[in-house]
Amino acid sequence: MKKRIYLLLVVALVVLSARAxxxxxxxxxxxxGTIIFQNEEVVILRDADGARFQYPRTDVREIxxxxxxxEEEKQEQQVEQISTPKKASILxxxxxxxxxxxxxxxxxxxxxxxxxxxxxxxxxHIFIGGGLGYHGLFLNDKFNFLPVQVALRLPVLEQKHxxxxxxxxxxxxxLSSSYLGGxxxxxxxxxxxxxxxxxxxxxxxxxxxxxxxxxxxxxLDDNEFTNYSGRNLVMPGVKCALYF
Numbered sequence: 001m002k003k004r005i006y007l008l009l010v011v012a013l014v015v016l017s018a019r020a021x022x023x024x025x026x027x028x029x030x031x032x033g034t035i036i037f038q039n040e041e042v043v044i045l046r047d048a049d050g051a052r053f054q055y056p057r058t059d060v061r062e063i064x065x066x067x068x069x070x071e072e073e074k075q076e077q078q079v080e081q082i083s084t085p086k087k088a089s090i091l092x093x094x095x096x097x098x099x100x101x102x103x104x105x106x107x108x109x110x111x112x113x114x115x116x117x118x119x120x121x122x123x124x125h126i127f128i129g130g131g132l133g134y135h136g137l138f139l140n141d142k143f144n145f146l147p148v149q150v151a152l153r154l155p156v157l158e159q160k161h162x163x164x165x166x167x168x169x170x171x172x173x174x175l176s177s178s179y180l181g182g183x184x185x186x187x188x189x190x191x192x193x194x195x196x197x198x199x200x201x202x203x204x205x206x207x208x209x210x211x212x213x214x215x216x217x218x219x220l221d222d223n224e225f226t227n228y229s230g231r232n233l234v235m236p237g238v239k240c241a242l243y244f
Contacts, residue, residue, distance in 0.1 A: 021045070022064040023055060026159055031055075035063070041196050058125075058160050058194045089119030089198070090244055091127055091153065095206060097237015099137040107139040109235045111208065113168075115151050119243055125194060127153040127243060135172070135210070137233060145172035145210055147184040153202075153241075155192055164192040164202055172210045179231075182211025188239065202241040209234060 023031045023045055033047035043055050043063070092114055099109035117129015130150040137143040149170030156163040166188035174181035190204025210233040 023060055024062045024064060025055065025059055026061045026157075027059075040198070056160065057197055061158075088116060089127060089129070091115040091117070091119075091129065091131075091151070091241060092244075093133075093239050093241045095208075095237050095239035097206075097235060099139055099143075100234045100236075101139060101231055102234065105139040105141075107137065109135065109137045109208075109237065111135045111235070111237075111239075113147070113149070113151075115149075117151075119198070119200075124158055125155055125197075125200065127151070130170075135208070135235070137210075137235065139233075141179070141214065143179065143210075143212060143233065144175040145181055145184070145212075146175060147172045147210075149184060149186075151186075153188070153192075153243075155194075160194045162192055162194070163190070164204065165189050166204065166206075168208075172212075174212065178215055180213040182213065183209075184211075185209045190239075192241075198244065200243040202239075202243070204239045204241065205237075206239050207234065207236050 020032060021035050023035075023043060025031070031045060031047070031053060033045040033053070035043060035045050036052070037044040039057075041057050043057060043060055045053050045055070047053065093111070095111040095113075097109055099107045111133060113131065113133035115127075115129045115131035117127055119125060119127050121128065128151070133147040133149065135145045135147060147170050149168045151166065151168040153164060153166040156165065166186075168184070168186035168188075170184045172181040172184040186206055186208040188204040188206040190202055192200055192202035194200045212231045212233055214229050214231055215227070
């Protein structure tokens with residue numbers, strides 16, 4: 001008899017100490033129950049009827065936890081913000097498209113950019129970082145640059161599927177002695193899919209601008225003079241990006 005009473009007391013204590021949570025999704029929906037498992041990728045909750053629900057971590061905006069049992073100190077309702085570890089991320093972008101010297105030449109271009117930075121600013125999947133690239137332009141004259149740049153990639157919505165905008169700014173180092181480099185800038189707009197808190201892919205339309213100075217040799221009175229003539233190179237195209 002004593003054993004049965006003791007067992008009932010233990011069960012009662014477990015029930016009293018159980019805490020319920022409310023999951024708030026980015027859509028605004030709220031689901032109440034008890035979280036039975038969670039990690040960086042998924043949250044599993046059991047409701048009062050025993051049904052289980054599983055949500056990707058990226059769909060969860062916050063978890064609201066009930067106050068602790070009365071035998072502990074009184075506390076206000078606690079809010080646990082969903083945050084992802086602020087670790088270094090890598091952004092790899094591959095692009096291709098056209099190349100234009102306005103009013104002069106047209107051709108093709110490709111680009112490879114490798115950037116290192118943070119993929120998480122506060123509770124947003126915002127990438128900000130810097131790195132190097134390799135850009136090749138196929139015009140009447142072939143131009144190759146090594147852009148040293150800083151970049152920002154900002155999702156318009158904090159959801160798994162979201163529009164994304166981006167901007168890059170830096171200096172393009174010329175890889176030939178026949179021309180000089182100059183200011184580099186890029187604008188991006190497209191779509192990003194958040195696979196998990198650490199990984200995402202994106203496809204964007206972009207326009208890149210690169211300044212260059214081309215050497216021009218002139219002969220005057222049997223004397224050669226070399227000057228540099230400015231060029232503005234415009235590269236519209238498409239980029240595929242991987243965040244990891």
